Amino acid sequence: MMMRRRTLFGMGAGLLAAPSLARAQAAPLEVAGVYSLSGTFANVGDLLNKGTQMAVEHYATAAGQKINYTLLDDQGDPGRAVRLVQEAMGQHGIRHIVGCTNSAIALAVAKEVHARGGLYIHMAGADEATGSECNRSSFRWPGASFTAINATVRPFIQRNPTAKRWYTITGQYVFGDSLLSNLKLVLADTGHQLLGNSYHSLSEREYSGYITAAIAAQPDVLAICNFGNQTVDVLRQAVSFGMKRNVKLVVPWSTGLDQYQAWGADICDGVYFGVNYWHGVDAPGNRVVSEVVMQKTHAATNYLQACGWAVMQMLVEGAKKAGTTEIPALIGAMEGLVYEGPTGTETIRAADHQVIKDYYLMLGKARAAMHDANDFAEVISATKAFQRPELTGCHMA
Amino acid sequence: MSGQVLVFQVLNGLGIGMIYFLLSVGLTMIFGLMRFVNFAHGALYLAAAYAAYVVSLLTGSMLWGLLAGPLAAAILAVAAERLLLRHTYAMPHEAQILITFALALIVQEAVILGFDAQAKNVPVPDFLAGIVFLGPFVYPAYRLAVVGVAAVVALLLWVALERTRFGTILRAGSESTEMVSLLGIDVHRVFLGAFALGGGLAGLAGALAAPLRGVDPFMGEEALGIAFVVVVVGGIGSFTGALLGGLLIGVVQSVMSSVWPEGARLMIYGAMALVLLVRPAGLMGRA
Amino acid sequence: MSAFQEGGRFPDGTTIGVAAALVALPFILPSVTLASELVVFAVATLSCAFLLGMVGLLSFGQGLFFGIGAYVSAILLREHGAATLPAVLAAALVAGTGAGLLALLAVRRRGVYFVMLTLAFAQMGYFAMLALRESTGGENGLTGVPRTPLLGGFGALAGPGAIYAFLAVLAFAAYALTQCVGASPFGSVLRAIRRNEARAEALGYDVRAFKVAAFAFAGLLAGLAGAMHTVFLGFAPPNVIDLEMSERLLVMAIIGGASAPAGAFLGAGFYLLLADFLSALWPRWLLLIGLLLIGIVLFLRDGLWGGAAAWLRRLRPAATPHG
Secondary structure, eight states: OOOOOOOHHHHHHHHHSOOOGGGGGGOOEEEEEEEOSSSTTHHHHHHHHHHHHHHHHHHOEETTEEEEEEEEEOTTOHHHHHHHHHHHHHHSOOOEEEOOSSHHHHHHHHHHHHHTTOEEEEOOOOGGGGTTTOOTTEEEOSOOHHHHHHHHHHHHHHHOTTOOEEEEEEESSHHHHHHHHHHHHHHHHHTOEEEEEEEEOTTOOOOHHHHHHHHHHOOSEEEEEOOTHHHHHHHHHHHHTTGGGTOEEEEEEEOTHHHHHHHOHHHHTTOEEEESOOTTOOOHHHHHHHHHHHHHHSSOOOHHHHHHHHHHHHHHHHHHHHTSOOHHHHHHHHTTOEEEETTEEEEEOTTTOBEEOOEEEEEEOOGGGOSSTTOOEEEEEEEOOOOOGGGTTOOOO | OOHHHHHHHHHHHHHHHHHHHHHHHHHHHHHHHHOOOOTTHHHHHHHHHHHHHHHHHHHSOHHHHHHHHHHHHHHHHHHHHHHTGGGGTTSOHHHHHHHHHHHHHHHHHHHHHHSOSSOBOOOOOGGGSSEEEETTEEEEHHHHHHHHHHHHHHHHHHHHHHHSHHHHHHHHHHHOHHHHHHTTOOHHHHHHHHHHHHHHHHHHHHHHHHHHHOBOTTHHHHHHHHHHHHHHHHOTTOHHHHHHHHHHHHHHHHHHHHHOHHHHHHHHHHHHHHHHHHOTTTTTSOO | OOHHHHOOOSSOHHHHHHHHHHHHHHHHSSOHHHHHHHHHHHHHHHHHHHIIIIIOOOOSOHHHHHHHHHHHHHHHHHHSOOOHHHHHHHHHHHHHHHHHHHHHHHTTSOHHHHHHHHHHHHHHHHHHHHHTHHHHOGGGOBOOOOOOOSBTTBSOOOSHHHHHHHHHHHHHHHHHHHHHHHHSHHHHHHHHHHHOHHHHHHTTOOHHHHHHHHHHHHHHHHHHHHHHHHHHHSSBOGGGGSHHHHHHHHHHHHHHOTTSHHHHHHHHHHHHHHHHHHHHHOTTHHHHHHHHHHHHHHHOTTHHHHHHHHHHHHHHHHHSOOO
């Protein structure tokens, strides 16, 4: 059952019908979600939005106020996202914003929300969001590239100490580069060798050339440093070239279940994945979200739904601690907040507003070893690996 | 980059190029024959890929999808031609471009409506899931099969164009449709046939590409971009141009991936611009 | 009323109409920010409509110049602390110059080849932007672009109302300038070129030079719109320079009608409002836009504005008094 999306036009009328002073406590909390339902990122935006909607329905109130959720469909256009947020905050008085479909949107919206003194909780992957672009109004749930690399590569190296020669296929864009630079640091730290790197561009779909170069370098390990459909294509094509025969494959940044389903068990078998969330982890917070998702979709929770859920949960938990949804108090309560989230006990770090949570290293299972249709991989390590706040480049004003 | 790797990059590029050829030959044929710019060409590729996906899900084998894809694309092409596009032949090119562009948009959104926006996986048939050794090099069996299929299709197409009546009419029509109709041949039937064939070929490319990169609603746009580059570089209306152009672009892309990957895309569109400026007829087209 | 195609006067009824509309817009529309967005895209659409309506050149590349304007202004404002007005004008000039230079190459071809050239340039622009990600921010875009005072410390852009006022003035200036060009002798030559290039050439006009100038002017408009976009948002997202932006501008121009500058403004407004309204109802609203586009190309060649103009013309004879 989907919460009815309300347009901003209709919402203005709703706000005008304000309750009397005596019922001021029960005034609803207007929350806006910024997701793309059309445009190139429609697939991502849709599931994120559904995750947030399910959380809204489940929690229903924040600090005693009923949550009224409005979707702002930015159509994949960061400019439109900013314009919609400007409108929502400037004209409709909404101060609590959640969600983003990609980092460009998140970084832009974060600035806008901060300039207008609101609260913004999002799931962007760009390190800058809690680094050089951090601000007091924004909070970020998933771990970014430092986390992904350190929580994946270090445990991998512990398990595979003889795999010393690495090769990388990296997306030649900001996020890919940050995965690669973090990887280089870890490899230098552990005395391993990066034989070489093949960059590819943002819209690439054909990787045979890069895979050929990788095979020629004869590495022990191939690390895939990119995101989204590109990760899916690189791994699929690398496996098709028979790389699994003598190379270990590591995918530090994966969204887990939905990508496993796209690959299928045969490709996932024996590959190492780094994920921000896994439905199979037994934690009280995860049980809550999985129950709701199972009830509504009859399917296991995937990363996008968990993300969408998590950002709303952070708001609700913060409001619970603060006893109010007033922004300054809420932000103060959220800094240092500890709660049971989808990955277990999660803490919001005050210094940069990054959520400190587990990041999992998973190993793909053989088809015959799967207990159910979603049991593609098992968690072999859960680490909270985050850059020290003073090194993130974050200077909170 | 060592000599060995270079050789393999070139070979790999030829493989990619064969798919590009299949993708583009329909577009060049339609353009050459009817002077019709078909911005919906990518939509045919897209529709075929999804048809292949659905059929492979239902039947459990991608091989049935290989039949379903081109068929679906040909049907869509014919339907579009009969219902909509035939009314635009007399219109200026700008109108044709805009209408086919709108059609492509509609097909894309319809696909998202019918499925959803997530990329879907189409597994390679089991017997083609392994690798083959070409000397010191490794190459996926499926890709080799695709090259083989494309080569066979290229041969059949060449034979059809050179040795059959329909092929001769097509070639004559590329020179002058007026002359062809004066000779008593129903030009509109020829156009319909060309559309069906061109669409079917794009559909074959889509069905073949599905196991390589999955299917997603935006693959049509991407295919159109490549097809235009190949058609321009190879020469509009030329079968051999589509083949040479496809192979050239494939090789450039593959070699560039080791030399200057970011520049690969830039170079490909740069090559298109260069050809348009210096020799718009392309490699094989008539000047 | 089809000022691009048949020549118009400057100023005329539409000039006043547009001025009035710009003044009224923030009060009619539900929000000032929507009005600002509309105004930005109106100018961008104008660049497409000008090329198509006046010179008959279909360009899939106006997004490139929109993007250049957006990024240049963002860099000037962010890295060099430039005042807003000079930054915007400089960005427009850079885009216009770039367009002129590209045109020197592009106008060597006509018809479909020209269209494909613009397509190739648009694609190259996007990948160049990604390659230059140190300056453009790559896939993250350039955030934190400050809204500096307009000029020499005066004219602070404090608040959406002030921003709208600034953008509306620029939009009006762009409109008036375009009308001016359309009504000028230069415009007549462009129209002659559109009607029959060989004849214009035979009459002794350097057709290529005129096309280059027209393309440069259109690039200037697009760049201006891009800079306006940056000022409006306070950042330059990566999609300002991608192919979808070029396609969007073209769609708006066709819907509104490329026969007159007012058509461009109408097209941008219609598309943005429709997109806003429809997207809340149905995420697949682009499908309807596709259908609308087909309908317009088949039945309403001069777009909504042309259709309205034709309808008004049909009414006028009835108003002629007898005797």
